[in-house]
Amino acid sequence: MFGFGQTPGRMLHAAAIVSITLIAQPSCRRTTTAPQHPVVAYKPDPLRDVRVLIVSDAPRVRLRADAGLHIVCDEDESAHELPGDDWYVVEPSKNSALRVVGQEWSGIECTVSADAESPISLSVFRKGDWALPDQYPGSIRITVDARRLDLINLVDAERYVAGVVAREIWPTFDTEAYRAQAIVARSFVLYEMMDRNHARYDVASTQGAQVYRGLRFDETGRRAAQAADYTRGVVVTAEQSGEERLVCTYYSAACGGMSQSAAIFGEANDIEPLRGGVGCDHCKIAPGKSYRWGPVRMKLSQVRSRLKARFSTMRSLRRIDSIDVTDRTPSGRPVRVRVTDTSGQSWELLAERFRLAIGGSTMRSTDCSIGVKGDHLVLKRGRGFGHGLGLCQWGMEGLARSGQPAGAIVRYYFPGANLTRVY
Numbered sequence: 001m002f003g004f005g006q007t008p009g010r011m012l013h014a015a016a017i018v019s020i021t022l023i024a025q026p027s028c029r030r031t032t033t034a035p036q037h038p039v040v041a042y043k044p045d046p047l048r049d050v051r052v053l054i055v056s057d058a059p060r061v062r063l064r065a066d067a068g069l070h071i072v073c074d075e076d077e078s079a080h081e082l083p084g085d086d087w088y089v090v091e092p093s094k095n096s097a098l099r100v101v102g103q104e105w106s107g108i109e110c111t112v113s114a115d116a117e118s119p120i121s122l123s124v125f126r127k128g129d130w131a132l133p134d135q136y137p138g139s140i141r142i143t144v145d146a147r148r149l150d151l152i153n154l155v156d157a158e159r160y161v162a163g164v165v166a167r168e169i170w171p172t173f174d175t176e177a178y179r180a181q182a183i184v185a186r187s188f189v190l191y192e193m194m195d196r197n198h199a200r201y202d203v204a205s206t207q208g209a210q211v212y213r214g215l216r217f218d219e220t221g222r223r224a225a226q227a228a229d230y231t232r233g234v235v236v237t238a239e240q241s242g243e244e245r246l247v248c249t250y251y252s253a254a255c256g257g258m259s260q261s262a263a264i265f266g267e268a269n270d271i272e273p274l275r276g277g278v279g280c281d282h283c284k285i286a287p288g289k290s291y292r293w294g295p296v297r298m299k300l301s302q303v304r305s306r307l308k309a310r311f312s313t314m315r316s317l318r319r320i321d322s323i324d325v326t327d328r329t330p331s332g333r334p335v336r337v338r339v340t341d342t343s344g345q346s347w348e349l350l351a352e353r354f355r356l357a358i359g360g361s362t363m364r365s366t367d368c369s370i371g372v373k374g375d376h377l378v379l380k381r382g383r384g385f386g387h388g389l390g391l392c393q394w395g396m397e398g399l400a401r402s403g404q405p406a407g408a409i410v411r412y413y414f415p416g417a418n419l420t421r422v423y
């Protein structure tokens with residue numbers, strides 16, 4: 001009835017749901033490892049705003065809105081109304097409090113909001129200049145810490161989902177791919193919201209989580225908003241211990257032939273939807289070096305300096321002698337590698353972390369042959385782009401082009417999962 005395919009998943013009304021809990025998984029990062037978290041109850045009503053970390057460690061920012069800005073200092077609740085059509089600078093003061101439009105405030109935190117229909121334009125000062133502004137719905141919380149600013153956007157979940165789809169999708173993708181992307185983006189963030197209920201923010205706005213830069217007013221933004229609206233409240237769940245639980249919906253650009261297991265993040269208790277092994281040649285339509293790549297060579301001295309820069313435990317790494325794969329998935333994809341130096345010291349690390357340390361565009365996936373030849377790391381027979389766990393975005397587009405609806409696409413990449421409408 002929602003147009004999600006011939007075999008619709010379980011659709012529930014919010015009122016029918018007592019609670020949805022998280023399936024015990026590590027914190028749902030797309031590109032990093034994290035420890036186990038406890039199971040947390042999901043109460044869909046009322047749904048609070050998503051807290052998105054949109055700027056961190058900025059020296060100063062400026063904001064404006066057509067209808068003016070409303071700024072509240074969180075410490076003493078003093079409020080200021082600033083008229084529209086002008087930029088207002090917020091920066092740390094010498095006393096590590098906030099300076100707003102040249103005036104020192106008593107607190108270290110303020111919240112900026114605008115008229116409901118008027119987005120807030122935000123520009124960050126970096127490298128001696130103001131960056132091009134982005135437009136954010138909702139309100140923005142600004143905090144000063146050690147004379148640097150962090151900004152958190154408090155935004156309605158559906159507007160956030162539309163913003164993520166507009167940045168994570170390729171603009172030319174099929175409408176059903178937009179809808180599938182909306183479902184996995186929503187599931188991902190609701191999982192994060194429940195998982196990080198007491199943390200300062202729910203989700204970062206970079207590739208480590210989901211890319212988000214507020215509203216987008218072009219054709220892609222319009223199609224993304226329609227996809228969010230069409231799939232409103234629908235998330236990916238799986239039954240465990242007699243109840244539906246939210247699934248952490250990882251996704252990456254192209255799996256290269258087969259989806260990977262949650263084991264690539266060092267996760268032992270993988271669940272059926274994240275167990276991997278989904279055959280996919282639908283991503284072979286991906287352009288450039290996404291479906292197949294390599295060979296790639298990198299000087300071992302460069303590999304060494306990148307590993308030392310990324311991992312404090314590897315600071316004593318000397319000249320690299322060998323890099324060996326010590327563990328693989330059943331399909332043969334490297335899970336762990338061991339780096340040994342000429343002094344005989346060795347370190348074992350997850351292949352995915354190794355990949356991101358030396359460069360995710362150089363080593364486009366861990367699904368490749370890894371070897372040392374002379375003074376070079378040599379990567380051959382590369383397959384896919386990204387971690388390959390969960391939904392394959394180019395495969396999603398391939399399936400959409402062949403006429404598959406969004407719901408069938410999502411269930412294809414998360415076997416055994418259901419689609420559940422939680423609000």
Ligand SMILES: [Zn+2]
Nearest residue numbers: 280283392395
């Ligand atoms: Zn694929």
